[in-house]
Amino acid sequence: MLNPRQIEAFRAVMLTGGITAAAELLNISQPAVSRLISDLQYALKLTLFERRGSRIAPTSEALSLYQEVERSFVGLERIEQAARDLQERRAGILRIGAMPALAIGFLPRFVAQFLEQRPRVDVSLWGSSSTVVLDWVAAGQCELGFGQSPVEHGTVLSEKLPPVPVVAIVPSGHPLAARSRLTPQDFAGEAFISLGPSTLLRYRIDAAFADHGVNRTMRVETQLTMIACAMVASGAGVSIVDPFTAEEYAGRGVAIRPFEPRVHIEMAVLQSAQRSLSTLAQDFLGEFRSAVAAFGRREG
Amino acid sequence: MLNPRQIEAFRAVMLTGGITAAAELLNISQPAVSRLISDLQYALKLTLFERRGSRIAPTSEALSLYQEVERSFVGLERIEQAARDLQERRAGILRIGAMPALAIGFLPRFVAQFLEQRPRVDVSLWGSSSTVVLDWVAAGQCELGFGQSPVEHGTVLSEKLPPVPVVAIVPSGHPLAARSRLTPQDFAGEAFISLGPSTLLRYRIDAAFADHGVNRTMRVETQLTMIACAMVASGAGVSIVDPFTAEEYAGRGVAIRPFEPRVHIEMAVLQSAQRSLSTLAQDFLGEFRSAVAAFGRREG
DNA sequence: TTGCAGCATAACATTAGGTCATGGACACCC
DNA sequence: GGGTGTCCATGACCTAATGTTATGCTGCAA
Numbered sequence: 283m284l285n286p287r288q289i290e291a292f293r294a295v296m297l298t299g300g301i302t303a304a305a306e307l308l309n310i311s312q313p314a315v316s317r318l319i320s321d322l323q324y325a326l327k328l329t330l331f332e333r334r335g336s337r338i339a340p341t342s343e344a345l346s347l348y349q350e351v352e353r354s355f356v357g358l359e360r361i362e363q364a365a366r367d368l369q370e371r372r373a374g375i376l377r378i379g380a381m382p383a384l385a386i387g388f389l390p391r392f393v394a395q396f397l398e399q400r401p402r403v404d405v406s407l408w409g410s411s412s413t414v415v416l417d418w419v420a421a422g423q424c425e426l427g428f429g430q431s432p433v434e435h436g437t438v439l440s441e442k443l444p445p446v447p448v449v450a451i452v453p454s455g456h457p458l459a460a461r462s463r464l465t466p467q468d469f470a471g472e473a474f475i476s477l478g479p480s481t482l483l484r485y486r487i488d489a490a491f492a493d494h495g496v497n498r499t500m501r502v503e504t505q506l507t508m509i510a511c512a513m514v515a516s517g518a519g520v521s522i523v524d525p526f527t528a529e530e531y532a533g534r535g536v537a538i539r540p541f542e543p544r545v546h547i548e549m550a551v552l553q554s555a556q557r558s559l560s561t562l563a564q565d566f567l568g569e570f571r572s573a574v575a576a577f578g579r580r581e582g
Numbered sequence: 583m584l585n586p587r588q589i590e591a592f593r594a595v596m597l598t599g600g601i602t603a604a605a606e607l608l609n610i611s612q613p614a615v616s617r618l619i620s621d622l623q624y625a626l627k628l629t630l631f632e633r634r635g636s637r638i639a640p641t642s643e644a645l646s647l648y649q650e651v652e653r654s655f656v657g658l659e660r661i662e663q664a665a666r667d668l669q670e671r672r673a674g675i676l677r678i679g680a681m682p683a684l685a686i687g688f689l690p691r692f693v694a695q696f697l698e699q700r701p702r703v704d705v706s707l708w709g710s711s712s713t714v715v716l717d718w719v720a721a722g723q724c725e726l727g728f729g730q731s732p733v734e735h736g737t738v739l740s741e742k743l744p745p746v747p748v749v750a751i752v753p754s755g756h757p758l759a760a761r762s763r764l765t766p767q768d769f770a771g772e773a774f775i776s777l778g779p780s781t782l783l784r785y786r787i788d789a790a791f792a793d794h795g796v797n798r799t800m801r802v803e804t805q806l807t808m809i810a811c812a813m814v815a816s817g818a819g820v821s822i823v824d825p826f827t828a829e830e831y832a833g834r835g836v837a838i839r840p841f842e843p844r845v846h847i848e849m850a851v852l853q854s855a856q857r858s859l860s861t862l863a864q865d866f867l868g869e870f871r872s873a874v875a876a877f878g879r880r881e882g
Numbered sequence: 883t884t885g886c887a888g889c890a891t892a893a894c895a896t897t898a899g900g901t902c903a904t905g906g907a908c909a910c911c912c
Numbered sequence: 913g914g915g916t917g918t919c920c921a922t923g924a925c926c927t928a929a930t931g932t933t934a935t936g937c938t939g940c941a942a
Contacts (some may be wrong), residue, residue, distance in 0.1 A: 284662055286586045286654075287899085302919060311901055316921060318899085332858060336908040336919045342725065344861035346674045352665035356654035362584050364627040364650040368643045393797040422653060587930070603890060614931050616890060621929090635937050636888045 284325045289328065289355055291318035292330065296348045298335065300337060303521050352410070367404075374563040376562050379424040383507055384549070385409030387530040389428070392573050396566060403562060419552040425563050427552030439555045443571060446548035446578040449528050450539045451511060452520045459537035466494035466543075473519035474498035475510045486545045487522050493543075511536060525581045540581070549574075584625045589651055591618035592630065592669035596640060596648050673702035674862040683807055684849070685709030687830040689728070694871055696866060703862065719852040725863050727852030730782065737855045743871060746845035746878040748783065749828050750839045751811060752820045759837035766794035773819030774798040778805030786845045787822050793843075813835060825881040840881070849874075 294304035295315065306314040323330050330344040340348070367375055380389050385407065393405050408418070408449055412429030419427040420438050433440040450464040458468055467490070477484040491498060507527040514521050515535035524547050528538045551567060553559055559567070590729070595603035595615065605612040617761070623630050630644040640648075657853050667673035680689050685707065693705050708718065712729030719727040733740040750764040760767055777784040791798060801819050802812055807827040814821050815835035824847050828838050851867060853859055 284658065284665075286658060289661060300919070301921090310899090312920075313902085313922080314900055320921085326662075327669050328665060329861075333907085333920075334856070338920075339857060341858070342674065342862070346668055347661070347664055350661055354657035356650075356657045358584055358586065358589070358654075361589060361647070361650050361654060362626075364647055365584075365628055368646055369627055421656065422649075467889095504585045507674040579759070585929080598890075601890095610930080611890075611932060613933085614893080618930080620890085633889080633938090638889075 286358070288318050288322035288325065289351060290357065292322055293351055293355070295319060296340060296344065299388045328526050353414055354421070356423065374473050375406065376426070376566060377406045377424045377491060378426045378502055379408045379410065379415040379418040380428040381412045381415060381430060382409055383524045385507060386525045386527065392570060403548060414447050416552060419554055422554060425553065425560065426567065427551055429552060431548035431550035437554050437555050440550040440552050442551045443551060444575040444578055445548050445575065446525055447581060448487070448522050448541055448545045448547055449525045449581060450520065450522050450541040451514045451528050451536050452539070453514055453517045454535050454537050456520065456537070458520065461539060463540045465540055466491045466496040469498055469520065470496050472498060474520045475504065475513050475521040477505065477507065477510065484549055490543055587766060588618045588622035588625065589647065589728035591615050592622055593651055593655060595619060596644065600637060622766040636830050671862050671865050672700050675704045676726070676859060676862055676866060677706050677724045678726045679708045679710065679713045679715040679718040681715060681730060683707055683824045683826045684728050686808060688826045692870060696869060716852060719854055720848050722854055722857070725860065726855065726867065729850055729852060733850050733852060738852050740850040740852050743849045743851060744875040744878055745848050746825055746874065747788070747881060748822050748840040748841055748845045748847055749825045750820065750822050751814045751828050751836050751880035752839070753814055753817045754835050754837050756820065756837065758820065761839060763840045763842055766791045766796040769798050769820065770796050772798060773801040775802045775804065775810045775813050775821040775823045776800055776812065777807065778803060783847050790843055790845055824878070825876050
């Protein structure tokens with residue numbers, strides 16, 4: 283039958299890409315992992331890995347299953363942590379889930395600052411896509427979630443954060459970097475790196491260009507603004523992204539310029555409708571809201 | 583140290599309210615549960631239960647901890663469910679690339695039918711020229727590709743689909759529409775809309791006409807069978823195209839007739855040589871193959 | 883008091899989960 | 913192209929966690 287240890291092994295193998303490396307990660311021997319995986323395959327009656335040369339490769343079933351594992355697996359560490367909190371009667375622990383744009387830089391910095399005045403508080407910060415964050419909040423794995431707005435879910439309340447304007451990013455040496463602000467016309471003929479088709483942000487940006495009758499050369503499409511930034515940094519083209527991610531790449535080969543007409547991204551705070559926020563979470567949210575507003579003013 | 587079995591025992595005790603009942607739930611003996619619980623309390627350094635008379639009662643710490651434990655169990659259940667779905671091929675993601683002839687009608691209809699029995703399956707279907715589809719498969723962006731045969735590529739396997747006969751198309755009101763089948767002789771002197779020079783299909787059709795010594799008036803040339811069909815529909819001439827595209831235009835100004843001698847188009851299924859097909863993709867392919875064969879018989 | 887339900891403890895058995903040793907298949911590198 | 917190293921699978925074996933049976937303690941109800 284299925285057992286948590288097998289799932290842990292599966293996770294480790296997916297993360298490291300190999301049985302041996304997974305064994306090192308888990309601090310057990312390689313044959314142990316071999317057997318956990320083969321037991322798991324037997325329990326689930328699924329082929330998760332196949333040999334490819336001397337290595338192994340995940341099947342597409344493994345990839346699908348891995349998504350679900352990342353979404354719903356709660357390891358023993360989590361329970362241990364909860365027990366420690368009870369033992370030490372801590373001031374509290376605040377579990378936060380956030381979409382990548384916030385999770386890679388802005389939010390960690392804010393959390394660090396928030397914790398300075400609160401020595402007995404723990405925060406755990408998890409990053410994933412907005413839909414996964416929504417799941418986490420719904421399942422109670424996170425008390426607060428930060429994702430893209432709008433959000434629709436039966437048991438999750440969402441509240442909009444102050445809107446923040448998107449920014450144009452171009453490689454540092456690029457001629458467009460000389461301008462103080464960029465408009466759709468400036469992008470005519472440029473290699474444009476686009477966000478994945480499903481995002482609302484993409485739709486709004488496309489609309490802005492369509493309104494001005496500007497034709498861009500679409501070179502690359504990606505869902506992650508981080509990837510867009512990295513590609514701009516390497517000179518592959520220009521893009522328009524959220525200012526949070528952009529700022530992480532400032533000074534790393536990317537020049538940030540305001541984009542006009544103003545297009546705003548909307549983020550939402552998610553919380554469970556089942557239970558009310560702890561006072562700690564309320565404090566956090568209040569301060570975070572003003573930090574975002576301040577950031578929006580600075581960028582705008 | 584903490585271990586999963588202890589957590590299971592804890593949950594059983596919380597659920598049943600007693601050690602003995604928990605033992606029955608887990609199908610093990612009562613002392614086993616007793617010890618698991620006392621080990622757990624030692625590991626967590628928490629008092630989880632107190633004796634109350636001859637029975638036990640959970641402490642408030644136990645109640646708090648229980649919430650976290652429930653989450654982890656719900657997580658495992660969800661993972662199990664996901665695995666069952668995958669096993670029954672009711673879940674997963676299938677990315678498909680296809681040449682226009684299939685992508686504009688036949689394939690979407692087939693996909694819709696395929697998905698009817700598979701609620702948790704996601705399919706993404708992309709259409710482009712056969713060479714682009716080949717690139718997608720080579721790059722791993724699509725698990726399955728449908729393009730024209732033959733295909734040569736180092737890292738892509740191709741397998742032929744059942745051959746399908748091409749059909750003659752003429753404007754609805756055209757004199758030739760009166761005939762039940764058309765031969766090269768019938769096309770003498772007609773304005774013929776030809777497929778682009780690079781296709782194998784074009785070569786075979788030209789050969790058929792040459793064999794019968796028939797001279798056509800070449801009016802228009804295009805690479806896309808869709809364009810050929812649209813032009814026939816608007817009365818610009820007659821043509822010979824693949825039956826998939828033709829059927830999309832049936833009843834929209836185009837009459838479809840069998841063409842003799844039989845000329846078949848050959849399509850190929852493309853898959854990466856690097857990674858084997860998911861069982862979901864295998865199912866899809868199996869059903870698709872027979873759908874094409876059935877279509878070929880219907881048209882022939 | 884007696885009987886019984888519920889739990890703890892002790893001594894012993896079993897097996898899940900681990901290690902070590904080894905071998906085969908492939909990639910890599912002269 | 914043949915040695916060499918990496919990676920994984922398999923089998924023998926070991927250990928401690930998990931389970932067993934036997935038994936004793938406690939409080940409750942008849």
